[in-house]
Amino acid sequence: MSETKIAPSIEGWYTTGENPELLGTRCKWCGSYFFPKQETFCRNPSCRSTEFEEIPLSREGTIWSYTEHFYSPPEPYIFTEPFEPYIIVAVELEKEKMIVLGQAAQGVKSEELSTGQKVELVVEPLYEQEGTQYTVWKWTPVAG
Amino acid sequence: MAKEVAILGVGMHPWGKWGKNFVEYGIKACNDALDDAGLEWQDIEVVAGAETVRNAYAGYVAGATFAEALGWSGARVSTSYAACASGSQAINNARAMILADMADVVLVVGADTTPKGFLAPNAGERWTDPDWLRFRLMGCTNPTYFALYARRRMDLYGATEADFAAVKVKNARHGMANPNARYHKEFTQEQVLESPMVADPLRLLEICATSDGAAAVVVSSMEYARKRNVDPVKIRAVSTVTPVYPQSTVEMPYFSTDSAAAVPAPALDFKESIAHAAYEEAGLGPEDMSLAEVYDLSSALELDWCENIGLCPKGDAEKLLRDGDTTLGGRIPINASGGLACFGEAVPAQALAQICELTWQLRGQAGGRQVEGAKAGITANLGLFGHGSSVICSV
Known part of the structure; x- marks a missing residue:
């Protein structure tokens, strides 16, 4: 039996391990955060910075909105048959003052979610291809 | 002038x-x-x-x-x-x-x-294109965004699934009198609410097709x-303004917003700013409008637009709908043409179709969907990557 390899679905966007974090950048001149990373020019119209530092984003946030999907989306989304409904959550990060979307973690039910609820980041499998399991960041309600 | x-x-x-x-x-x-x-x-x-x-x-x-x-x-x-x-x-x-x-x-x-x-991104692997990445990394479709906005209306303003269905019922009725519409079929609220759930809380009959x-x-x-x-x-006006940084509302095709940590969010969000610029240019206000054609990519999105084009304060669009103000014969009919609900979206033609409708209405040539005594009207629409528009026409 061959062992399944695990790999990120996209390199350098998040850390793994017990307390995973999204990796963004912060402009060294104006302090704006960016996710996905902005590394060569600043999108603040009053800033011409070319200097950015990689920075982990807050692991926790509050739900801005959420929706469960009952139809399989078109390519390039990859899923293992049979298609299972999935939830997408939009999460507000307080310190960064931005919203980041992601799927809800496996097993999370739509009925458990509400706007304003606290959630945290996890890394979970997204799909499997040619013996490799590809992961992505997801959101899950904070326990307790 | x-x-x-x-x-x-x-x-x-x-x-x-x-x-x-x-x-x-x-x-x-x-x-x-x-x-x-x-x-x-x-x-x-x-x-x-x-x-x-x-x-x-x-x-x-x-x-x-x-x-x-x-x-x-x-x-x-x-x-x-x-x-x-x-x-x-x-x-x-x-x-x-x-x-x-x-x-x-x-x-x-x-x-x-x-x-x-579903409208899908262009083919090929494009690891720096957010429109490609959103599908690849999380299966984020266009209805995802419509559903996120709709859910937020429910949680913030007490909108109900019945309200969203009522928008579809209204627009389906309007479209019956439009020979250019794709769909000529009336629906009851129950029929809409029985159609399959696509992106909760939005159902198949509440999400616009492609045409x-x-x-x-x-x-x-x-x-x-x-x-x-x-x-x-x-x-009288053609507004094609882009957003002002930081854009702090989730907009297609992005899966994150700008950060408002260093620069505060602007007073008007993007959709509001589109209509605002049109009113400024025309020297007219929402109170001067006889009708509006807005981009109902979903039934719930029409309610957002009612507020974004200044017809009522945030959170009051459901009242406008329930009072019949936005129905033909009401104070300010919305999507007298039947809107995207009856057309489906033909992207490069859609903003022009809105202008065609205003023209027929303002000439008094709109037949069974005529807004009586129409003097001025506004269109509003929104696309990917910071695009949107609003056009104001008058007699």
Whole structure:
């Protein structure tokens, strides 16, 4: 039996391990955060910075909105048959003052979610291809 | 007042899934608009096309494609792409040339042939394109965004699934009297609520389809119109503003917003700013509008637009709907044409179709869907990547 390899679905966007974090950048001149990373020019119209530092984003946030999907989306989304409904959550990060979307973690039910609820980041499998399991960041309600 | 241009003629090819080349649809719309204007093709000085990205090279050079199809006449051409706002940018090109005295009369046209199902990103692996990544990394479709907004209305303002269904019921009824609409079928609230859930809380009958279709508009200088002894519907404003940083609302195709940590979010969000710029330019306000054609990509999104174009404060759109204000015969009918609910989206033609509807309404030629005594109207739409538009027309 061959062992399944695990790999990120996209390199350098998040850390793994017990307390995973999204990796963004912060402009060294104006302090704006960016996710996905902005590394060569600043999108603040009053800033011409070319200097950015990689920075982990807050692991926790509050739900801005959420929706469960009952139809399989078109390519390039990859899923293992049979298609299972999935939830997408939009999460507000307080310190960064931005919203980041992601799927809800496996097993999370739509009925458990509400706007304003606290959630945290996890890394979970997204799909499997040619013996490799590809992961992505997801959101899950904070326990307790 | 000096910035007005005249609408001399409008024409459309009915929306549907006809399986033909988009050029065929466009030619029909162009010829109808020329007939409506009482002009010949050779009278046209410029063709301003709205691009389709789903029909290969001919679509990328839409202005030239239609000029060639109508018969090379030496006319100048331009082609605009601005996602769902492409038609408005083409109108704006036409208007700019007229107001700069570079042309007297311009033909504006947009047409599309669309594939079935969800609008998908273009093929190929594109690891730096958010429109590709959103599908790959999380299966984030266009209805995802509509559903996120809809859920938020429910949680913040107490909107109900019945409200969203009521929007569809209203627009379906409006569209019954529109020969250019794709769908001519009335629905009850129950039927809408029994249709399959696509992206909770939105159901199949509440999410707009993709369609084939075409719309064309002949615009001219006011002086050109006067010489022809017509008292035309006038374009009073064309707003094509982009967002102001930081854009702090989740917008297609992004899966994150700008950060408001260093720069506070602007007072008006993007959709509000689109209409605001149009009102400023026209010197008119929401209270002057007799009707509005807004981009109901989902039934719930129409409620957002009611607020974004200033018809009521945030959170009050459900009341407007429930009171019948936005129904034909009400205070300010929304989507008298039937809207996207009855058309489905034909991207490059859609913003022009909204202008066609305003024109027929303001001329009193809208038949069974006529808004009585219409004096002025506004359109609003929104597309990917910071595009949006609002056009104000008046008698």
